[in-house]
Amino acid sequence: MNTFRPVCWFCGETYEIEPIYTCRRCKGTLDIQYDYKQVFSQAYFQPLASAAGNEIGRFRELLPVWPNQRMITLGEGGTPLIRTNNLFNTGNNQSLFLKLESVNPTLAFKDRPLAVAMTAAVQFGLNEVVCASTGNTGVAAAAYAARAGLRCAIYVPEGTPEEKRSAMEQYGAVLHTVKGHYSDAYRVAEEMAAARQAFNLTSTYMNPYAVEGNKTVAYELAFQLGKVPDWIIVPIGAGPLLSGIYKGFKEMKLAGFTDKLPRMAGVQAEGCAPIVRAFRDEEIDVQPWSDPAQTIASGIADPLITYPADGTRTLSVIRESEGIALAIADEELIRYRRLLAEREGVLAELSSVTAVAAAAQMQQTGLLEQSATIISIVTGHGLKDMSAAINHTKGSV
Numbered sequence: 001m002n003t004f005r006p007v008c009w010f011c012g013e014t015y016e017i018e019p020i021y022t023c024r025r026c027k028g029t030l031d032i033q034y035d036y037k038q039v040f041s042q043a044y045f046q047p048l049a050s051a052a053g054n055e056i057g058r059f060r061e062l063l064p065v066w067p068n069q070r071m072i073t074l075g076e077g078g079t080p081l082i083r084t085n086n087l088f089n090t091g092n093n094q095s096l097f098l099k100l101e102s103v104n105p106t107l108a109f110k111d112r113p114l115a116v117a118m119t120a121a122v123q124f125g126l127n128e129v130v131c132a133s134t135g136n137t138g139v140a141a142a143a144y145a146a147r148a149g150l151r152c153a154i155y156v157p158e159g160t161p162e163e164k165r166s167a168m169e170q171y172g173a174v175l176h177t178v179k180g181h182y183s184d185a186y187r188v189a190e191e192m193a194a195a196r197q198a199f200n201l202t203s204t205y206m207n208p209y210a211v212e213g214n215k216t217v218a219y220e221l222a223f224q225l226g227k228v229p230d231w232i233i234v235p236i237g238a239g240p241l242l243s244g245i246y247k248g249f250k251e252m253k254l255a256g257f258t259d260k261l262p263r264m265a266g267v268q269a270e271g272c273a274p275i276v277r278a279f280r281d282e283e284i285d286v287q288p289w290s291d292p293a294q295t296i297a298s299g300i301a302d303p304l305i306t307y308p309a310d311g312t313r314t315l316s317v318i319r320e321s322e323g324i325a326l327a328i329a330d331e332e333l334i335r336y337r338r339l340l341a342e343r344e345g346v347l348a349e350l351s352s353v354t355a356v357a358a359a360a361q362m363q364q365t366g367l368l369e370q371s372a373t374i375i376s377i378v379t380g381h382g383l384k385d386m387s388a389a390i391n392h393t394k395g396s397v
């Protein structure tokens with residue numbers, strides 16, 4: 001008996017466990033819902049807090065995998081949580097922690113959703129996967145496809161860093177460069193997945209199974225801190241990481257493991273910030289970013305063209321958490337990337353640096369409560385876009 005099923009996030013229609021991406025009734029994106037009564041019939045989280053082993057598979061009752069299905073894993077998860085010593089003004093007893101998703105097997109948080117999605121692909125008996133990617137999803141997809149023995153085709157926009165392109169090819173994936181921006185690659189991947197009956201791993205809300213892997217960040221944070229933080233700051237393109245983390249904390253509350261939820265801050269780059277714009281304008285619906293995406297933070301440069309409802313979904317989660325959406329200028333990303341490396345020994349991808357720059361901005365503008373505990377999610381390693389940062393630095397001299 002399975003304890004989970006896909007449900008439309010917008011209209012509530014329920015579906016069988018199958019390779020499905022959108023609601024057949026309203027075209028909305030899907031969410032996986034669980035029989036929580038059954039999962040939580042015994043104290044669920046407590047023994048896991050001190051369990052040996054760090055892999056995300058230890059949370060499998062809250063992941064959309066069948067009971068006897070072998071997890072496709074490279075040992076993802078169990079990433080360090082470190083307290084900043086020299087970067088952040090610790091006046092007001094505020095503390096800033098970094099969750100180093102940059103040390104996952106392919107150096108980005110995407111290993112969590114891809115491990116779950118690749119397990120689902122095997123579960124469904126599929127032998128090919130496809131995705132659109134700004135880079136990190138593609139690298140993770142290629143690695144986990146290699147691990148699972150599946151064929152993998154990846155569609156990336158022009159401007160994808162060479163480090164990521166090269167890694168995808170070395171893992172044996174077939175790489176296609178699509179003229180235009182991420183949303184163009186998204187469309188081509190969607191067409192190719194349908195034509196080839198391949199599992200689409202595109203990392204928006206496209207694949208509901210993948211999104212679930214992001215919840216494991218929340219479980220780990222609660223165990224590592226011994227409490228629920230006040231704020232979690234997340235770099236966002238479409239935003240499934242932010243939504244997944246919040247969902248993880250909601251599940252912990254439902255299970256009686258905690259009675260508190262964090263406030264969620266979603267961060268974009270100023271040159272491509274459709275969700276932030278809607279938040280500032282107090283709109284309910286996010287509109288696509290029709291201007292050319294102009295930022296060095298390529299990993300989160302998602303204009304949401306043809307799928308703005310993904311942004312609307314993320315924005316609604318931010319609002320539900322009484323959170324905030326904010327944007328960071330490229331110059332600040334260059335500055336904070338260097339500060340983070342020099343003062344804390346953490347080399348982060350430019351997209352990830354948004355979460356650190358945002359913490360400083362929130363402190364300076366008085367948004368953080370006294371004694372607040374803040375987590376910035378360092379989503380990817382600086383080695384993944386080294387050339388972009390170097391070129392930008394040279395160009396700005």
Ligand SMILES: [Zn+2]
Nearest residue numbers: 008011023026
């Ligand atoms: Zn629907």
